[in-house]
Amino acid sequence: MEPSRSVHASAPGLTLGADATRRFVGRVEEAIKRARARRRPVLASVTVPVAAEVDVSACVLRARGTGDRSFCFEQPERDGFALAGIGTAAVVEAAGGERFAQAAAACRRLAEGALSDDEASDPQRPAAAGPVWLGGFAFADRGGTSPEWSSLAPLALVMPEVALARQGGEARLTVTAVVDGDEAAAAVIERVERRLTLLDPRAAMPLADPNPVATSRVAGAMPPAHYEGAVARAIERIRAGELEKVVLAREVRVHAPEPIVAGPVLGSLRAAFPACYCYAVSTPEVSFVGASPELLVRREGARAQTVALAGTARRSADPAVDDHLGEQLLASRKDREEQEIVARRIERTLSGVSLWVAAADEPALVRVHNVQHLATPIRAQLAEPVGTLDLAALLHPT
Incomplete structure (x- = not known):
């Protein structure tokens, strides 16, 4: 050539x-x-x-x-x-x-x-x-x-x-x-x-349907009894000392009259959740789209940082009520215990590959569009070169 x-x-x-x-x-x-x-x-x-x-x-x-x-x-x-x-x-x-x-x-x-x-x-x-x-x-x-x-x-x-x-x-x-x-x-x-x-540099994200619920049907993938049973089993294992904390997820399915396209969904998420990590991963068969406030790990040279995120409360359009909900979350014994469980696990894990690990003394509030969380920033000085994927393997899932 x-x-x-x-x-x-x-x-x-x-x-x-x-x-x-x-x-x-x-x-x-x-x-x-x-x-x-x-x-x-x-x-x-x-x-x-x-x-x-x-x-x-x-x-x-x-x-x-x-x-x-x-x-x-x-x-x-x-x-x-x-x-x-x-x-x-x-x-x-x-x-x-x-x-x-x-x-x-x-x-x-x-x-x-x-x-x-x-x-x-x-x-x-x-x-x-x-x-x-x-x-x-x-x-x-x-x-x-x-x-x-x-x-x-x-x-x-x-x-x-x-x-x-x-x-x-x-x-x-x-x-x-x-x-x-x-x-x-x-x-x-x-x-x-x-x-x-x-690749068109002038491209703009297509707009999403402003009221998708009006034309869509949302249904749980499993009956309520499935989740109720999962909660009951989790409580039994916690009381037996087998577990400290369990996170349960509920799957719902949206039945829409037209195919759901990744672009408008991602555009809506990044507009509503600008502080979150907004993503769209697409294969020829499917797109996985979402927004999360949670950082698993970020590495820059020999420094690593992550966030322990646990404990959640709703938001309010009324600023005074919103602040009160945040204060309740910060004072909640249950939520503080959840937060400490996650933070301790991360600190223990990172200490095995680090010269030092430092976590904030007290959790702070992280507020996104619809909820607020307790968050504890954690930093570490790595003892030797550790790749980002290696750190992810140690920490995943938190």
């Missing part, structure tokens, strides 16, 4: 620009050579600035085809943080008790010898810019057993072909190819060109 080939997109698609195109073409060609010599896949990528006004989730969701995987992750109140990816350059899936270790090892293997831009050359770029693994993991080692979860592995991480990251008034576009030596460079570049052409 001639190195002058241009990875471009006619309007309205995104573009790498001439310099980044040359870098990407050169890296793809070099990655193919290395993959043939080493007999294993090699990663090639480039990262370029894009306009900070781009709605990265809307851009990705509009471009998503029926056979695409995509991932959107936002926390608007965290300096406008947003990360979205589409396409599959590489995928790691694992199940069982060793799934985190297996996935971490696979990610490290691909990182070895990767051809990508040096972070130091672009100090203003968002921390999430560059080649990035996107995905998640189930509560159970073997994953969900119902048909709805069949296309989501117990642990699945995807390296997207195209990723967009935004934070603090800066945004970056990253294109990634993982080659095994058998594919021609021209085919790799063409695939990236097609993907970029579909």
